[in-house]
Amino acid sequence: MRPDDDDYRAFVDARYSRLVRAAVLIGCREQDAEDAVQDALVRCYSAWGRVSAADDREAYVYRVLVNGIVRGWRRRWRGEIPHGELPESPSAADPAAAVVVGHSVRAALSRLAPAQRQVLVLRYFADLSEAQIATVLGIAPGTVKSRASRALVALSEDSSLGDLVTQTPRRTNDQGE
Numbered sequence: 001m002r003p004d005d006d007d008y009r010a011f012v013d014a015r016y017s018r019l020v021r022a023a024v025l026i027g028c029r030e031q032d033a034e035d036a037v038q039d040a041l042v043r044c045y046s047a048w049g050r051v052s053a054a055d056d057r058e059a060y061v062y063r064v065l066v067n068g069i070v071r072g073w074r075r076r077w078r079g080e081i082p083h084g085e086l087p088e089s090p091s092a093a094d095p096a097a098a099v100v101v102g103h104s105v106r107a108a109l110s111r112l113a114p115a116q117r118q119v120l121v122l123r124y125f126a127d128l129s130e131a132q133i134a135t136v137l138g139i140a141p142g143t144v145k146s147r148a149s150r151a152l153v154a155l156s157e158d159s160s161l162g163d164l165v166t167q168t169p170r171r172t173n174d175q176g177e
Helices: 005-026 030-046 048-053 057-075 095-110 114-125 130-137 141-156 159-167
Strands: none
Touching (some): 005 030, 005 048, 005 057, 005 095, 005 114, 030 048, 048 057, 057 114, 057 130, 095 114, 095 159, 114 141
């Protein structure tokens, strides 16, 4: 066992499920997302010295993941692939509503351009900063901002999400504003 193995194992244990979920939101099927994450983590393991020395190792791993997914898209047949939708983790209060919301959000994300979808998933799901996303995708921070802006406009104009906005209660701050 290498000295870095414990650090690597702790990193994987803490982030594996979020990496898989990010891959699903980027556009992979559940099984393909797990394969993509495992491939990315194997690549990172063999270069763990470089990964752990990086300024932001989380962004480094997401970059490896996104690059692997894009590589897979380029070489894979992209015809119709039948699959069943797996529900989101349903809330105890209304599991049916959680499934509907999850399906609607995934469907709306799938209608975005892949570059826009990647930016939104990395920003709002993976919670990376604009600078981290720019590093992950190898683009300028201004491009991150413009892709996010265009994607949010497209989502705001998506009629299938209109009902969800009115159904979902908005959060308020502690002062009730």
